[in-house]
Amino acid sequence: MVTHTSSLFSIATGSSDPIYRQLIEQVRRLIAAGALKPGDVLPSVRDVAVALAVNPMTVSKAYNMLETEGLLSRARGVGMLVAEGNKPQGRENLLIPTLERAAAEARQLELDSQTVIALFTKILGETK
Incomplete structure (x- = not known):
């Protein structure tokens, strides 16, 4: 403990x-x-x-x-x-609300999904 x-x-x-x-x-x-x-x-x-x-x-x-x-x-x-034996959400599930807000904002800005994904990939520091 x-x-x-x-x-x-x-x-x-x-x-x-x-x-x-x-x-x-x-x-x-x-x-x-x-x-x-x-x-x-x-x-x-x-x-x-x-x-x-x-x-x-x-x-x-x-x-x-x-x-x-x-x-x-x-x-x-x-x-x-x-608590013992609790079943916490997976880490991926915790990111969903943030991504939903980002997707809503991208739609409001009328950005296409490829642009948004490229930007997110850049922010993560990954390269394809």
Whole structure:
């Protein structure tokens, strides 16, 4: 069991995504990437709130929603843990919402798919 610090999280203040949603997505990604493993202890609501200068209720809301999803569990006297046996989304699935937003923007700009794919390939640093 690893205990993580509040520096595990960061927020983008200029983002259109609410802070609680940013925290949820970060936890999902950390679990999918294996940076958070079952049994790992997350930083306390208070620690995260102080480190990010946000309302503790915002952090609590994110943790509660993740608990409802089954990704986190509560342990008396310990705090929030990454749930045992949870079935996190695959890393590929976590990218889908971002790609859907990019595709919608490409359609609005009336870019053809070949141009978009070439640009994405360039950004990834891959060559064909």
